[in-house]
Amino acid sequence: MKILFVGGNGAGTIFPDVPLAQAARNAGHEVIMTGPEITMSAILGSGIPAVSVTERTIQDCRVNREGVLVPTPAGGPERNIAIGRMFGRLAAHSLDGLLELADRWRPDLVVSNVLAYAGPLVAHHAGVPWVRFATDIGEPLSIDLAAAAELAPEMERLGLTATPPPAFSVTVMPQSVRPPTAPVALPLRHIPCSTQSALEPWMYTKGDRPRVLVSAGSRVTPDDDFELLSGLVEKVAPLDIELLIATPDDVAARLDLPAGARAGWLPVDVLAPTCDVMVHHAGGNITLTCLANGVPQVFVPYLPGLEEHSARIAERGAARLVDPADHGAADIAGAVRDLLEDPSYRAEARRLRDETAAMPTPARVVEELERLAAAHRESTAAK
Template sequence: MRLIFTSLVSHGHLYPLLPLAVAARDAGHDVLFATGDEMLPVVEKAGLVAESAGFGMHAAFVSFFGPDAEPRATDGPPESFYPVIGEVFGNVLPRRFVADLEPLLERHRPDLVVYESGNAGGAIAARLAGIPAIGHGFGRFSPGEVIDVINGRLAEFAGEVGFEGVELPSFGDPVVDICPESVQAPDFLAGANRIPLRPVSWAEPGDLPAGVAGRDKSRPLIYLTLGTAFGDEGVLKRAIGGLAGIDADVIVAAGPTVDPAGLGDVPGNVRVESWVPQADLLPHADLVVHHGGSGTTLGAFGTGLPQLVLPQGADQFTNAEAVVAAGVGAQLIGADATKDAIHEQARKLLADDAVLGAARKLADEVAAMPSPAEVAQRLPEFAG
């Protein structure tokens, strides 16, 4: 069977699709992955054939609004940017992906398109080509006003190309859901044709920081990251200051948006890296302090780790709420995320048996979800 996978052009949207794409290839299917140029090397490192389609989120903002229009957290209240975000994610990105995917689908004529749920252009392009399609979530489906704005603009674009009254955000397609049911959004569970898939952490191959594998396990290891898109030097500095005062080792992944040198000298129990192989590091950690990105949140769910979430944007706020509701962690938002508050919350989480028990229960739920290999065997069911 011929398959085309397609995702938006970012680590957080692409990585969740790679386990199923690789499993489908290993099952003997002909797999092609279509995403923007910046992510093609990542796909190729996974051993998959890749072709260019779409462009990155920053390029989408700049192409439509100019270089000064991309929202920044310090520019105003989040709701002031909803129209801009709705235009980019509900029109600019889908329109570009449809334009790029149409000739690609014509050349390859796949039996099935697997589109990442944020990439509505993949769903529309498949419909225009008359090819069956399924969605693939990248985490918890997060309802909210900004999603409503995006879906409103997307409905307009879908109507423009001939699809009036489509069911959004899933277009009525089955959806591969990598979020454990107990923490998934109830509204999504109520209406979705859901294909559960165990969230498998994906990271580019690399070595763990020195000393992690053979460390003294009587001393906790705290992993701190703000991810690949929302890194903030000030937040990281406060978090490092708070965590360094705990009798623990701290590993910091600064990410591509923060220069480690800008963090200055750090205490002896803190180690700063530009990047770490997160999937390999999580099993060694005792606590994750992070931004609430879907990949890190789900990775911590699967590893049974307590979480302290410092949300910075996008779906991170609803992910943080889900962490708290599940009893597996705490959140600190905005001005509440002080050095002292981070210290106190992290210290409590490391010692809270109830939180650890809830985290282990959630890890058991994740382990019981179908594997990528199992779901790959089902894909012909959806090809029509």
């Protein structure tokens, strides 16, 4: 069987998909994963064959089809509409590359990241079913609807009047903290994944002090969101902890680090089992990594749309949510102290870890993909 994985817009949206793609390859199937050029290193570094379908990034897609830079509102429904339009434009830029790949390679099945809106269109073009891959983080219906509106010309070109529905959905979010309005989905155990480097002993062992990891995501640059990361580091640094900062190397080089702190492109999936607390921006991949390892979290969701899952996990007692609009050193440091000193947070985080561990493995979900493809073949042959 040939399975085409249509990946997301960046490393954080690629890594949750990787274990399922790896499991499909391990089961003997042919797999190709696509994405923008910016995602190629993350896909290829995971051992998955990859095809770049556009040079554009999601940031490039702030410019509309008329060449006008469209401001993104700070919040409210208008923000989701603007973001959906951006993802729709990224899908439009990706579509020709995907259609060419499908015509040449002829996949039997498409697995599409929920925000990769060209996936359903290429599945329709290829005449095969598609499966929706969700994290249930920052994926509201309003973004889907705005993306579909943006893709109206492409859908008309393919003879569509609406986005083709998936055969089924899968989600890597534990059911107890999924959004109440999320569609029915087959659960899939999240296997933490990240870009790897040669390990040193300190990465998989820890010392006597509590280990706290700070991150503001993989897209931080020296010129973009640097102040957010440096502010988090500054607020956590005075604590009596072992401090790790997961960030691109060029960003790490500019940080004013306290003595003993380590910073750089760290393998967070390896470090997570050794961490006592993680302080981060509420991004999908790091949130899921914490859930899979039973690590209490301090959420500082500076990007709108990331508050909802943060609030659900915090309400469960496995995390603290700090409002990024008015947080100060006392808020961040106090939240970290609470998570370190109150054992109830770790106990609840471990309950979510156990729930994650009980979800079907990627190998079991591959069996569902096999059944779907076989049923489609039988249905096609009977016509």
